[in-house]
Amino acid sequence: MGGGGMASWDFDRQVTSMRLLVEFAQEQGMDVRRALAGTRLQAAQLNDPQAVVSAAQELRLIRNMVETLGDDTALGVALGQRYHFTAFGALGFAMISCQTLRDALDIGLRYFQLTFAFTRFVVEDGQDDTVVRLSDEELPLQLRRFIVERDLASFVTLQRDIFGAPQAIRALRFAYPAPRDQRAYADFFGVKPQFDQAETQVVLDRGLSLRRLPQANELARQAAEAQCRQMLQARGPRSGLAAEVREHIAAGLADGISMQRVAADLHMVPRTLRRRLAEQGTAYAELRDEVRQALAEAFLSGPQLSVEQIAARLGYAESTSFINAFRRWHGRSPHAWRLDAARRR
Template sequence: MPGRELMRSVTSMRVLAELAADHGMSLGACLAGTGVPEKSLADPAALVTANQELRLIRNLVEYLGECPSLGLEAGRRYHFTAFGTLGLAMISSPTMRSALDVTMRYFGLTFAFTRFQVADRDGETQIVLDDAGIPKELRRFIVERDACALITIQRDLFAQQAPLQRLAFSFDRPAQAPEYKAVFGVSPLFAAPANLAVFDGRLLQLPLPQANELAQRAAEEQCRRLIGERSAQAGIVAQVRERLAASAPRMPDMDTLADQLCMTTRTLRRRLLSENTSFIVLRDEVLLNMARELLATSCLSIEQIGERLGYAESTCFINAFKRWTGQTPHAYRLMMRAERLGPR
């Protein structure tokens, strides 16, 4: 799955293992195939890969598939304290909106598998939870978990008012739909074109009760250090892919990305060249992978997919896709549909 190469804390796997235990699932069954020893769950310094956590999620969903709204139950367990230093940076931020900015800057320290795309429009803050690249059989659980964790943290930071105005999910309406209103405070739209949470921008600008400039600066510095340490365990190509994919559709330019990686542009260019690639090649690769995923699995129009990838005009997206693959996005979508249907 693209964009999740960075190592992550074992905390999320521990949260999910506790959820499994509450439903009678043994720890051995929960960790089967992950390669993570049981003792690591008790080690606050232990790191795992995204694929190891994804395998645990697969075990959980396959074992407890009959449990309705399992993702919601999981998401309610992700309080800001689960995110360690990032959680401290969030809660010490001056406003909820700035806390969201901090989260996006250090997104690699979250446990999300969806990619957050944040935009401010007409007094609202909109967050798309992009589930491209997530295995279909795990998609609903992960989207539910990530969305519910977002709201859980919001309530931890500022419980007095509810800034969430609207919510939409791309999966079909489940039988237990009324439960979603009890969890989120609003009734979601189901079978929507995208997973979307819309917040009242005015409420997000209200001061947080535990804002502390010095604490936030110290926490952000620690976040930068953690990102650097974990990035060192992945190649530079993986790091660049991670940040580009997490930032879509507003991908950083090379100068900005080099600064995020705590190096000069010249050093970044040289290190990419040493791995026989370049910033432009990797950017196009990430865009192509995202485009293919959306064309193959979503009901979004060509124009909507182009917008999702940051193209102002659909013709620009069509021309880029044709340059990458030799065919138009429409032709690729038809080909993928034909492959799924098989010979008749």
């Protein structure tokens, strides 16, 4: 895993995924106590629909499974097929109520912290295709194959729940070596995957992804999305020192405000600021990204500032850095986001 703040997957999540993992592990002959070893979670807690667990707890469960069961038998693919839209609660209902599959992708990216994913999803639209890229560089090397398989299979399962019968997948590529037996991949995904590729990606038919969905319901989507917003707000509004740091960052972004400057403004040394933010489960770089993301959305939704002007106001030395960061946050370019925002108004 890389340094510089928390990983993009490091957010709390409903216990649903851990319950699915344990049920699957049991079917593979694994003891429940072995599966939950080191997670600080009791089996009874898996049945509490209100329980929230940390990403680290779920990752420890996955590590236990990979160490016991291995990762070369498409187990992640089999597991991912259990993540139907109902497993995602309000987010699942928001997605299945969208006008199109492409709109559902946008909702999923907007509320990524209500998913169970450990890989980062980036979505790019071409003339005929929509490419969904999965990035796993923030994960421990020995867990990547299993998690990529799980996350991609759950994404496809969710897409089929939303879209119904037509096969939207045109191509499938994995960034790891081919397993001994590839039949499970073709059987589930409906296409023959390519292995040893530069990156993991699934290519969707853009025409199908823009087709109106039969279960589209705008009022239901709005109600479910409101629930999603409430859930995120309840999980982690910034307060205390983190809120103060965010305010200082917002005021000084255009001038390239640094952690050293914020620490001085708060009458402490950088080392103390770093330690106190870590105690709150965050880091300066993460708070700066939060401020930049919020301001970027505001700028793109308001007056027609150019991307170059927005990049400068957010403290980026060049617009390319801002565009790359925005793709990481939203899975698409600032220009594409602006067009969608204008269409929704």
